[in-house]
Amino acid sequence: MIIVMDHRAGDDKIDAVITRLEKAGFQIHLSRGVERTIIGAIGDKTHIGDIGLEAMSGVEKVVPILQPYKLASRTFQEEGTVIKVGGLEIGGDTVHVAAGPCAVESREQVLETAEIVKKAGATILRGGAFKPRSSPYSFQGLEEEGLKFLAEARDLTGLLIVTEVMDVRTVPMIAEYADILQIGARNMQNFSLLREVAKVDKPVLLKRGPSATIEEWLMAAEYIMSGGNYNIILCERGIKSFENYTRNTLDLTAIPVVKHLSHLPVIVDPSHAIGKWRFVPTMAKAAIAAGADGLLIEVHPNPPEALCDGPQSLTPANFNKMMSELQQVVMAVGRKMP
Ligand code: PEP
Ligand code: MN
Numbered sequence: 001m002i003i004v005m006d007h008r009a010g011d012d013k014i015d016a017v018i019t020r021l022e023k024a025g026f027q028i029h030l031s032r033g034v035e036r037t038i039i040g041a042i043g044d045k046t047h048i049g050d051i052g053l054e055a056m057s058g059v060e061k062v063v064p065i066l067q068p069y070k071l072a073s074r075t076f077q078e079e080g081t082v083i084k085v086g087g088l089e090i091g092g093d094t095v096h097v098a099a100g101p102c103a104v105e106s107r108e109q110v111l112e113t114a115e116i117v118k119k120a121g122a123t124i125l126r127g128g129a130f131k132p133r134s135s136p137y138s139f140q141g142l143e144e145e146g147l148k149f150l151a152e153a154r155d156l157t158g159l160l161i162v163t164e165v166m167d168v169r170t171v172p173m174i175a176e177y178a179d180i181l182q183i184g185a186r187n188m189q190n191f192s193l194l195r196e197v198a199k200v201d202k203p204v205l206l207k208r209g210p211s212a213t214i215e216e217w218l219m220a221a222e223y224i225m226s227g228g229n230y231n232i233i234l235c236e237r238g239i240k241s242f243e244n245y246t247r248n249t250l251d252l253t254a255i256p257v258v259k260h261l262s263h264l265p266v267i268v269d270p271s272h273a274i275g276k277w278r279f280v281p282t283m284a285k286a287a288i289a290a291g292a293d294g295l296l297i298e299v300h301p302n303p304p305e306a307l308c309d310g311p312q313s314l315t316p317a318n319f320n321k322m323m324s325e326l327q328q329v330v331m332a333v334g335r336k337m338p
Contacts, residue, residue, distance in 0.1 A: 001026075001048055002076055003039040006060045011262040013058030014039065024051050029225075031077050036060075040076050042226070067261070069218040072227040072232075078169025083203050083231045086179050087159045088123055090203070090233055091265030094336045096294040097326075098124035098267075099130050099319060102309035103131050103139060104146035112301050116316040120323040124180070124298055125150065125159040130166045131308060139307040147177040154179075156280050156322050162205055162296075168196040175200045181330045185210050185237055185272070188220050205296075207235045207269070214254055218262055234258060234266045235296060236287075238273025247275020247312070251282055255290045266296035269276035271312045279305065280314060281322035297322070 003021075005014055008108035014037055014131065018028050026043035030087040041048075045064065053062050065075045090096055104110050104127040114125050129146030142149070150161045164170050166187060175181060180203045187193055188209035197204050204224055207215045218292040221232045236255065238248025250273035258266050268287035270280045284295050300306045300313035314322065328338050 001041045001043075001045055002063050002065060003041060003053060004060045005037045005039065005065060006037045008060050008095055009037065009058030013056070017053065017056055017059060018054065020051055024048075027226075029071055029076075033077070033079055038076065038276075040065075040071060042070060058086050068215065069222040069262070071230070071266060072218045072221045074260045074261060074263050079263065080259075081230070081231060081232075081263045082267060083265060085203050085231070088160060088338075090267075091293050094338055095288060095292075095326075095330050096124060096267075096338065097122045098294065099299045099304065100126040100296040101300045102298050102313065103128045103307055105139075105307050106162075107149045107152070109301060110123055110146075110149040110153050113299055114157045114159055116157055116298055116301065117319065118157040120320045121337060122297075122323075124161065124162050125153055125157070125180075126162050126298070128164045128182075128308075130170065130174070132164070132166055132184050133308070134288055137266065141271055145283075147174065148208065151177045157272070159303070165193065165197065168192050171196045171200060175202055178202065180205050180233070182235075183207060185219075186188045188212055188217065191223060194220060194223035194313060198224045198229045200229065201228050201231060203231035204229060205233045205235050205267070207237050208239065208251075208254070210238070210240045210248060212239070213315065214261070218258070221262070221264060232264050233261070233294075234264050236273070236292075237269040237296075246273070246279070248273050250274060252283075252286060252288075252290045255287065255292050257292055266291075267292040267296055268292045269296035270315075271296070271298040271309070275312045277312050277314050277318065280312065281318070281325060284322060285326060288326060288329045288335075289333060293327075322327070 026041040027038035131141040162180040241249035270283035
């Protein structure tokens with residue numbers, strides 16, 4: 001349920017409505033927009049008729065949110081969310097590119113990649129220190145040592161850091177190093193992990209599960225938001241289909257659909273979707289044309305030697321080329337690159 005306040009309603013009126021809702025057992029989420037304040041009330045809607053909200057001064061209307069996700073829905077917040085992190089605005093006019101290796105492999109590899117992607121125009125460095133691998137015999141990541149290399153790269157380049165959290169036990173440690181916490185596709189419905197990142201004061205990049213519907217994905221976002229963290233960046237990274245030439249199937253239709261249903265920013269990871277570097281730049285451009293707010297791209301200084309996801313990683317030269325081609329598309333859709 002949302003309570004739309006009249007644009008002239010002052011804090012006293014807003015507080016009175018909140019007090020009444022809280023007394024009736026509702027959980028409150030306040031959204032102060034430029035135009036008006038919206039009070040989100042989560043609880044048993046059968047009681048809402050009894051507390052006379054519509055008669056209260058300052059209340060314009062009471063609207064039920066029909067979708068199962070409430071805080072993530074456009075009904076709750078009409079304007080798109082712009083996430084402010086380390087001087088960047090994600091979800092605004094500027095398209096941001098996060099780039100870097102699949103996994104942090106060594107200090108040299110991370111620092112070299114950071115310099116390369118920064119020069120090409122990326123604003124965020126990606127790299128996993130904890131890797132969710134299909135095989136327990138594959139490289140699992142450098143863990144805290146890898147986080148230290150990422151932090152050093154941030155100090156040297158000014159890039160922000162996005163890195164994956166896989167386990168509730170390591171959330172506090174990773175949050176000390178990272179600017180943005182990534183929830184990987186395989187963990188999209190790890191509800192205890194979602195609840196844990198909800199308590200952290202850092203934005204969360206929430207990947208879509210390989211077999212998750214849009215509604216399930218938005219419900220995962222709802223878990224984090226209802227726990228108090230509203231700064232969520234959704235990331236489409238390909239879903240399972242019958243097609244096996246590509247690693248996954250990039251669902252570009254999800255971009256306009258999610259943007260219609262939700263106010264959260266959406267970025268696209270064509271690297272994991274396609275799984276073959278050759279097709280990554282084309283789909284990166286397609287994603288921006290379809291309205292994505294940013295990209296997550298795997299780049300490795302020497303892809304054939306990569307410990308993880310070499311076949312989908314762009315070389316520095318190919319990343320540079322992609323970034324300059326991207327510029328044209330970004331301008332064509334009326335947006336900017338940093
Ligand atoms: C990654 O970004 O390195 C990753 C493991 O991606 P996903 O969770 O989308 O497979
Ligand atoms: Mn990868």
